[in-house]
Amino acid sequence: MGANLIVTEVNPVRALEAAMDGFRVMPMEDAAPIGDIFITATGDKHVIRSNHLNAMKDGAIVCNSGHFDIEIDIAYLNDAASKIDSEAAKNVEAYHLANGRRIYVLGQGRLVNLACAEGHPAQVMDMSFATQALASSWVVSGVKLEVKVHDVPQHLVDEVASLKLAAMGIKIDELTPEQKHYLSSWEVGT
Numbered sequence: 001m002g003a004n005l006i007v008t009e010v011n012p013v014r015a016l017e018a019a020m021d022g023f024r025v026m027p028m029e030d031a032a033p034i035g036d037i038f039i040t041a042t043g044d045k046h047v048i049r050s051n052h053l054n055a056m057k058d059g060a061i062v063c064n065s066g067h068f069d070i071e072i073d074i075a076y077l078n079d080a081a082s083k084i085d086s087e088a089a090k091n092v093e094a095y096h097l098a099n100g101r102r103i104y105v106l107g108q109g110r111l112v113n114l115a116c117a118e119g120h121p122a123q124v125m126d127m128s129f130a131t132q133a134l135a136s137s138w139v140v141s142g143v144k145l146e147v148k149v150h151d152v153p154q155h156l157v158d159e160v161a162s163l164k165l166a167a168m169g170i171k172i173d174e175l176t177p178e179q180k181h182y183l184s185s186w187e188v189g190t
């Protein structure tokens with residue numbers, strides 16, 4: 001959408017991927033005074049916390065698209081704010097900090113696409129539901145599974161992707177038997 005995007009990370013491989021994709025990568029502490037809109041999407045806790053919130057520009061907007069409402073330290077904002085305008089706009093709360101700046105929190109730090117918008121488009125959920133349905137069917141098909149969290153088997157991931165491509169009217173190439181053999185061996189080459 002033409003946004004000037006900064007990525008913050010804790011994982012070196014993900015950070016390198018972001019840098020290679022052309023994004024600026026830096027610690028949250030350095031991004032805090034630069035950003036206008038902050039979106040957490042980590043599944044982690046207190047990714048945006050007191051020192052970051054205090055370093056942000058007046059009028060900065062923060063929201064969360066990760067799992068729970070703890071990615072942004074809202075509890076700190078509630079404690080530290082000298083004034084909270086709970087109806088700054090629909091689904092927007094303005095926290096007035098001691099440094100005179102206002103931080104706008106969308107949807108109380110809950111999943112912003114669900115709290116402030118209309119949730120996931122069907123084009124996304126169809127793949128999630130197809131994966132859940134096929135994985136459930138696989139689990140009760142007689143496979144012996146240890147009691148732990150398992151990855152969805154790759155053949156089911158591929159099946160969902162193939163169904164989705166077909167529904168989108170997109171065709172792709174198939175490996176020839178010669179290519180399959182070549183890719184699964186190491187004898188041929190210079």
Ligand SMILES: NC(=O)c1ccc[n+]([C@@H]2O[C@H](COP(=O)([O-])OP(=O)(O)OC[C@H]3O[C@@H](n4cnc5c(N)ncnc54)[C@H](O)[C@@H]3O)[C@@H](O)[C@H]2O)c1
Nearest residue numbers: 008009010011014041042043044047065066067111112113
């Ligand atoms: N809002 C939605 O509709 C929606 C949809 C799908 C997933 N999710 C949620 O989004 C979250 C991310 O999902 P994902 O599949 O991208 O997970 P992921 O594990 O692939 O990505 C999360 C990234 O956050 C990074 N991270 C963790 N702690 C960090 C920190 N303190 N600072 C900076 N980066 C940090 C990790 O290194 C990782 O690269 C999950 O909590 C997931 O449940 C939300």
